[in-house]
Amino acid sequence: MTEHTLTVAGVAVDPRHWIGGERVASAGTFTDVSPIDGRALGEIARGTPAEAAAAVAAAKAAFPAWAATSRAERARILHAIADGVEKRLEELAIVETTDNGALLRSHRRGVMPRVAHNFRFFADWSLTLDHEDFETRGHTNHVSWDPAGPCVLITPWNAPLMLATWKIAPALAAGNTVVLKPAEWSPLTASLLADIAAEAGLPAGVLNVVQGYGSEIGDALTSHPDVRRISFTGSVPTARRIAASAAPHLTPLSLELGGKSPLLVFADADLDLAVDLAVEQYDNAGQVCLAATRILVEETVAEEFTRRFVAKAGALVQGDPREEATDIGPTIHPRQLEKIDGFVRRAVEAGARVVIGGHRVDERSYAPTLLTEVAQDSEIVQEEVFGPVLTLQTFADEDEAVRLADDTRFGLAATLVTGDRERADRVTGRLTAGTVWVNCFFVRDLKAPFGGSRHSGVGREGGTWSFDFYCDLKNTVTAPKGWNDHG
Template sequence: MIEVEGVKIDTRHWIGGERVPSVRKFPDISPIDEAHLGDIDAGGAAEADRAVAAARATFPEWAGKTAAERGAILRRVADGIDERREDLARVETRDNGSLLRSHRRGVMPRVAMNFRFFADYAETLAHPDLEVRGHRERITYDPAGVTAIITPWNAPLMLATWRIGPALAAGNTVVLKPPEWAPLTASLLADIAHEAGLPAGVFNVVQGTGAEAGAPLTRHPGISRLSFTGSVPTAGVIAAAAAPNIVPLSFELGGKSPLLVFADCDLDLAVDLAVEQFDNAGQVCLGACRLLVQEGIAEEFTARVVERARALVQGDPRDEKTDVGALVSRQHFERVSGFVERALTGGAKALLGGGPNTGLGGLYYSPTILAGAEPGSEILTEEVFGPVLTIQTFKDEDQGVRMANDTRFGLAATLVTGDPERAERVSARLNAGTVWVNCFFVRDLGAPFGGSGKSGIGREGGTYSFDFYCDVKNTVFSPDGWRSHG
């Protein structure tokens, strides 16, 4: 047991409705000041086996409940999240360095919504019967089994519950492997779920590194579904591990999204959207880190974005005035620094930032805007995942679209224009799972979410989630043959 921001947190795994210790531990370090928050129990194959066994044992009971019965429990989980919203916000800010004000106002309310929305949706999930040659075809959504969920550190609780919510609402049981760089709110969620009356074994948490705790889950024969959010290389390893068991996968992977700014746009709006990309210190998979601006307004747009970004307040994310916090770990800090250093050596120019925030020290990297990078260079093609934006210019619509699509990723794209017809034309040509027109980060939970290209496999949200977390069954009834023999 440790105490973080006045909140007591059990550092053991949660398996089969009880706390389970491990001999081995791993340290949890806060990005804010690199303070040691505590030692967390580190799981491996034994803990993964135990968690999957617990989830499989309780699966028939949970799957046998009606959607309404499951929904009632999941809504109590959501209520518990709301009641502990401040605890969850403070702990996650300390653990992963994201802004406390964002956790309070947006992230933790969304965590609760992930349970309520899918609990409600499951109760209305239905497909109209089909008819062929007088035969009736009934389509149903059957629980699939045990779902393994492996989540990232940039929004650990929100991104975990975005998968846990529909998996449980569908009637599956869950084993969660939280990120080792930010594991604490997963432990609190286990407490909240238990207090809400979620049966033992329905939700399990196995902590540890990807290699030691995640890998045994990905290759486990007892898993029926696997959801992963993270990097492309790790996804390849997971896919290979899951392949022998023919486990369906849902992957949300990297991004290198464009913000495409046309000369006919509302320039104030375009500048606002560009500066918004520094949210969470740029550690956002959907972030539009490539600013592509039409030549006629490029000079003014660039000057205004640099001026606005320079005014951002960087510092302790627990301070309500802070706009940009720290990067999550020393390892990630060095990775981001390396990208920028290589870009500058290669001829790019830093219009803003370009290095660590020496006034703050630690893991604080200055908001950075780079121009003049060589087409095809690393800084324009690889995901940096930090507070680093690049600016490029284009002449006309065709060139702008080509540059926007010149990436192996396809998670999202943002388009800013004052011409509705251009908005229709360009959005149809952009290769992305989500396209925002004159807005950013707006999405109903019923809408499909996922990436094209190297940004992922599959879609989740609304019915799309249940298509994945369920076995969709077709039962065909003949109009004849109802008379029994004799």
């Protein structure tokens, strides 16, 4: 441990940036606060444009050697990083829970194992990248995936390490170098990842971590002429600013943005399953971009669905996310809590009826909430709340269900519950969404494309789609003659 080290839940964390294989301090800091109890966890290096520029320079300097490293060697190092994640899984889990308030049991059993899997999957997938050569009038076409260059990755606070490595792993496997800017409300596990990567043998400058406020360093990163790719997960307004910043250099963007996803429940559905899926939308205190926050129920079963939903939701345990019995932890930040409460208060003023919840539990948490009697064009139906707030509307038939489901500016995901296979095929074919789940929720395979339509994003990631983004695809066309063959 050094004089700079913080101790968070018994784990040593360095609060400085990681640039060019070294820890770098800033003149200023910002306070990282735990949403669990409001306790200050420590002072974190507050990046400036100078540190942002230094990180891009380090990534640029490290790029030629890393790009020239064989796919097999890059994959070996990524697997070593995964080994390091698994070795420190408990530490990563408790630090992230302390930092962002998500359930410790989820971090232990699902999130951190997925972090390791991200590295293993993309390491292995990079070795399979291949397109069969084909001929054009006797000429041979050969497709290759070439490393693009330094990548800026900007990640959110709701699943910090998992969503960061969902970007970092394919970027590194592709032969790129990375500058990661983690969310200022949950920066700690990004710092631990830098340590793990260095211990795994990742060369200096290949992964850099710059902490701070997007308003202060974001433009310095996204407008930099040496950056070849930008990937961002977050809000639509921030995405617009990033796109404007990247535009002068035509830097390619991958944007995974907000959602206002529907959950459609038809009368022929297994209602117990439908209720289970609906209550699951309160996961992570509703702070999930994919959450199906608009529940649409066929009117003939709406009353029974609501009765069962209220009973199921009423059994949820809200409290300390470190406790095994807790189902819903705190909201990430008082500012977010105020935002959630504002949405609900305005909805009620506009005529919405509160079925359950509708209030703060304390200064850190919001009660699981269900609102009915909401207009389709109302703010609560059209805008992302990012909290444990669901709305319930009814529909008369399939056409109305699809019309209501698609009537927002978003298109990230949709969930459909029905006992009729033909109906499932018809409805999924009509819905506008990057992912549609039928009689299930949150089943994700890294081989599948992931992303949103309309205002929910630009591009797709996962499997080869990730490498299509993080690489420059090249087609080499070779003539059948012109060679000086000497036997």
